[in-house]
Amino acid sequence: IFAQSIGGGGGYGGTVSADTAGDNSIALQLGGFGGNGGNGGEVDVTISGAIITHGERAHGVVAQSVGGGGGYGGDAKGKSSNALAIGGLGGNGGDGGDVTVIRTGTITTTGKDSIAIIAQSVGGGGGFGGAGFGRFGADDDGGGPNAIGFNTPGGTKGTGGKVTIIQDGEIETDGDRAHGIIAQAVGGGGGAGGMASLAMGQSAAGSQGGIGDAAAAEATAMSQVWVKGASSYALFGQSATGQGNSGAVDLIAEGNLFAQGADSVAAYAESTASGLKGNISLDLKGQYTIGGGGTGVAAMLVGGQNNTLNNNSLTYAMGLTGSFSFQNEADLAEYLQELVAGGPVAPKKAILESLLDDFSPLSITGTSGNDLVNNQRTASTLGRVIGNIDLGGGINGFHNFANSSMVGLKTIDLGGGTFLNDGLMTNKGIAVVETVDVTGGFTQMATGDFVTDVDLNNQITDALALTGAGDFNGEAPLNFLSIDKLFTEYLLAKGSSMVDSGITPTTLHPAVGFNFLTRVDDGTDLVLYADNPTFLELAQDPNSGTNDPGVFEMAQYLDDVEASSSPDNPMARLINMLRFLPDEASLGAALTRLTPHYAVHAFEMVNRSADIMLETARECTGVPAYSNPDGRCVWGVISPQADYNRDAGAGTTSRDDVLKTMSFGAIGEVNQNWSLGGTIGRTEFDSEIHFNQDLLSTTQGESWQAYALAKYENKNYFVDFAVGGGTGMFDGQRDTHVDQVGYIPGETLEGVYLPELLLEGIGNSVTYTQRTAQFGGSARFGVTQQMGAFYLQPTLQFDARWLRVSGKEEGSVAAFNFDDSSNTYYSATPGLELGTDIALSDIASLRVYGKAGVEFSNKKWEIEGQFAAAEDLPGNPALHLTQEVDSPLYRVGAGLELNGVNGVGMAIRYNGAFGETVKQNAVSASLKVSF
Structure with missing residues (x-):
């Protein structure tokens, strides 16, 4: 479709070929020679229906009003030095009329240099030709040389008319320099051409014009515009003149703009003149506004006075040759299906990080005008800009509205203006640490988020480097990418001045151990730091659910380890x-699991086994049976089940032990008062430690003990002694589970966060071995008083033992080493035994x-250990783990002993011990022979 009004001459020019030509010849002058003083008339094109063109320079709709000559030119081929002059040679003083194109229906062009719609009003000559349609005007003032001869001879003092395009229907072009919608209002000559690259600086955008004013240019794309070729514009609007004033440019894209070819531009708006420049308004309302690769740009504002770019789209610039990845096979398959189906495709579910190397250098550009970019999400669009921004000079600004997002790559040049953030600002997307340079200031309001990735391993975070002032409110969502070093403090933003208006650092989940804060240093630096509670404070909080002294000791040890070295600390991950656990209860439970309660409990187990052995060692040193006095005696004792339970109450750990002991011994008289002997025995251990019904550790092991025995008797008084010791070995496993820290590993191109992943943990359990040794003695003093058929035997027993425990763990960052901790145990036990011997026959009784007795002893066991990975820390911090010993401990016992022929005896005995937290029950059986 072609509609044209030419004032004062000109018209439609044909095609001229010149195979040979002189160096300075002109192969073609397009549109003829215009007359003088004629005005181009108004051109209105209102039409519907589909348009398809084939071949090069086969345009869809051309509507043109040219004042004073010029017109529409065809093609020129040849060797001339100037292969083409645009629009013919215009006359003088003619004005271009208004040009309006309103159409409904699709347009498809398939060849190079084939424009879907072009509407022109040119004052003073010029018009539409076949070359020289490039990126920028000669300069913002409309002066300077064109790269490809847009200054046609003549064509001066003409005023261009208003140009309006409304297109309702999808546009698709397939060819280099095959543009979508072109609206041009040019004063004083000039116009549009084809066949020149859009590479920056190579050719002018339309024409610079001559003398005369340029009127307004308006274009509305109601539907999608898809230009496939290189150096192509999807939506182009221009008001330009050389000497005069330019008009307003208003472009609206209701649908998508795809210009993904090399050096292509999705939306271009220009108002350039030496005089007053019109305002530019560019509204991007579709789901996508995508510029091309290389020097391609999504949106360009050239010249103008007070310019506004309203973006609702997902807006960026990237070619089609990039490589990227998806989070799963389903997303990849969906993308491949879209490719097969045809139509423009944006890899919306591709992982943003995989695309970072493919984005073009600039996404949005401006020049000398006062440029304001409003980025705003709607119900059906994202309001998301990805890329670098350069708005040039002027008083510029960028407003990122609430619920909208800006992904800065490296630079945001606002020419000293301010970035106002009510939405989400992120550097290269979440999970990538980057510093973005902002030429200007940055103000974040209460609804704004500055997403901050934190890489503790490298001690870096996202940051903004401002040339202007900073003012931060809202939130700084923290995303921790690594945690193998301790958190210190980090620069979030640096500017010429800085105000902290209440920005709040937040975490993906509640973190009970961190208190992230911000402050301003030196009036210029916004610093992220933490004022954390100590582990001991958190453990002692009533909400922790623990009252266990061992847990408090573990918390203190962690505080000491943390304070010893920062940020490099071998225990940083743990x-x-x-600190990232969600609440005090979770932390209390984790500290309880991490505490090696079993290590100090080994002292208690070994000590109780010594008590059992010494009890059986006196099998033949008690009151002799009347019919079979003990002179020499051998015995064997088995204790198949000695249960030990320790429970200090709510919020503490409990111990449940089973000891199985077997021993043998012998003793004989050496004179009237003294008897000497010995005993040896073995004890098996099975120990469990629980917290709130959760199993913390299991320990199995054995010990061997041997004692030398002596007894002194004088009438009804006696003293018996035992001296000896033994060794033990234990193996076990304990729970060291701590919930891993979650993080967001990235986002898609359209800003959907990938599913949360977990950072590496510390290992859920450790295995351990322990070695024990003990040596000591026992002395019991007693007197036997016969009272008729009964006897009464008061005793006083003293025990003293030295015990040593060492251990080693492996399998977790939380593994401990315990190197030869020792304790000395003392006790005194007054007791009383009451019994009777019942004669069953002449030879049996x-x-x-x-x-019953009461044992008084020293009050606690203590062991010292260190994390295996933290043994070389400055200050040598150590865990001092204790376990209280019940004192007094109330002991009870009872037994039945059958003595038979030739001094053979069998016995069943019960022994119990009970304290504030402890109860122990043991049953044993023995066989002895007295002779």
Whole structure:
């Protein structure tokens, strides 16, 4: 479709070929020679229906009004030095009329240099030709040389008319320099051409014009515009003149703009003149506004006075040759199906990080005008800009509205203006640490988010480097990418001045151990830091659910480890994992699991086994049966089940032990008062430690003990002694589980966060071995008083032991080493035994007895250990883990002993011990032979 009004001459020019030509010849002058003083008339094109063209320079709709000559030119081929002059040679003083194109229906062009719609009003000559349609005007003032001869001879003092295009229907072009919609209002000559690259600086955008004013240019694309070729514009609007004033340019894209070819531009708006420049308005309302690769740009504002770019789209510039990845096979398959189906494709579910190397250098550009970019999400669009921005000079600004997003790559040049953030600002997307340079200031309001990735391993975070003032409110969502070093403090933003208006650092989940804060240093630096509670404070909080002294000791040890070295600390991962737990109860439970309660409990187990052995060692040193006095005696004892339970109450750990002991011994008289002997025995251990019904550790092991025995008797008084010791070995496993820290590993091109992943943990359990040794002695003093059929035996027993425990763990960052901690144990036990011997026959009797005593001892066991990975820390911090010993401990016992022929005896005994937190029950059976 072609509609033209030419004032004062000119018209439609044909095609001229010149195979040979002189160096300075002109192969073609397009549109003829215009007359003088004629005005181009108004051109209105209102039409519907589909248009398809084939071949090069086969345009869809051309509407043109040219004042004073010029017109529409065809093609020129040849060797001339100037292969083409645009629009013919215009006359003088003619004005271009208004040009309006309103059409409904699709347009498809398939060849190079084939424009879907072009509407022109040119004053003073010029018009539409076949070359020289490039990116920028000669300069913002409309002066300077064109790269490809847009200054046609003549064509001066003409005023261009208003140009309006409204296109409702999809546009698709397939060829280099095959543009979508072109609206041009040119004063004083000039116009549009084809066949020149859009590479920056090579050719002018339309024409610079001559003398005369340029009127307004308006274009509305109601539907999608898709230009496939290189150096192509999807939507182009221009008001330009050389000497005079330019008009307003208003472009609206209701649908998508795809210009993904090399050096292509999705939306271009220009108002350039030496005099007053019109305002530019560019509204991008579709889902996508995508510029091309190379020097391609999504949106360009050239010249103008007070310019506004309203963006609702997902807007960026990138070619079609990039490589990228998807988070799963389903997303890849969906993308491939879209490619097969045809039509423009944006890899919306591709991982943004995989695309970073493919974005073009600039996404949005401006020049000398006062440029304001409004980025705003709607119900159906994202309001998302990705890329670098350069708005040039002027008083510029960028407003990122609430619920909208800006992904800065490296630079945001506002020419000293301010970035106002009510939405989400991120540097290269989440999960990539980058510093973005902002030429200008940055103000974040209460609804704004500055997404901050934190890489503790490299001690870096996202940051903004401002040349202007900073003022931060809203939030700084923190996304931790690594946690193997301790958190210190980090620069979030640096500007010429800085105000902290209440920005709040937040985490992906609640973090009970971190208190992230910000402050301003030196009036210029916004600093992220943390004022954290200590682990001991958190553990002692009533909400922690623990009252266990061992847990408090573990918390203190962690505080000491954390304070010893920062940020490099071998326990940093564990410390950070604990601080990232959501609440005091979770932290209390984790600290309880991490505490090696079993290590100090080994002292208690070995000590109780020594008590059992010494009890059985006196099998033949008690009151002799009347019919079979003990002179020499051998025995064997088995204790198949000695249960030990320790429970200090709510919020503490409990111990449940089972000890199985077997021993043998012998003793014999050496004179009237003294008897000497010995005993040896083995004890098996099975120990469990629980917290709130959760199993913390299991320990199995054995110990061997041997004692030398001596007994002194004088009438009804006696003293018996035992001296000896033993060794033990234990193996076990304990729970060291701490919930891992989650992070967002990235986002898609359209800003959907990838599913949360977990950072590496510390290992869920450790295995351990322990070695024990003990040596000591026992002395018991007693007197036996016969009272008729009964006897009464008060005793006083003293025990003293030295015990040593060492251990080693492996399998987790939380593994401990315990190197030869020792304790000395003292106790005194007054007791009383009451019994009777019942004669069953001349050769057999039955002894029945009961006894009770109270044991007084020192109050606690203590062991010292260190994390295996933290043994070389400055200050050598250590865990001092204790376990209280119940004192007094109330002991009770009872037994039945059957003595038979030739001094053979069998016995069943019960022994119990009960304290504030402890209860122990043991049953044993023995066989002895007295002779």
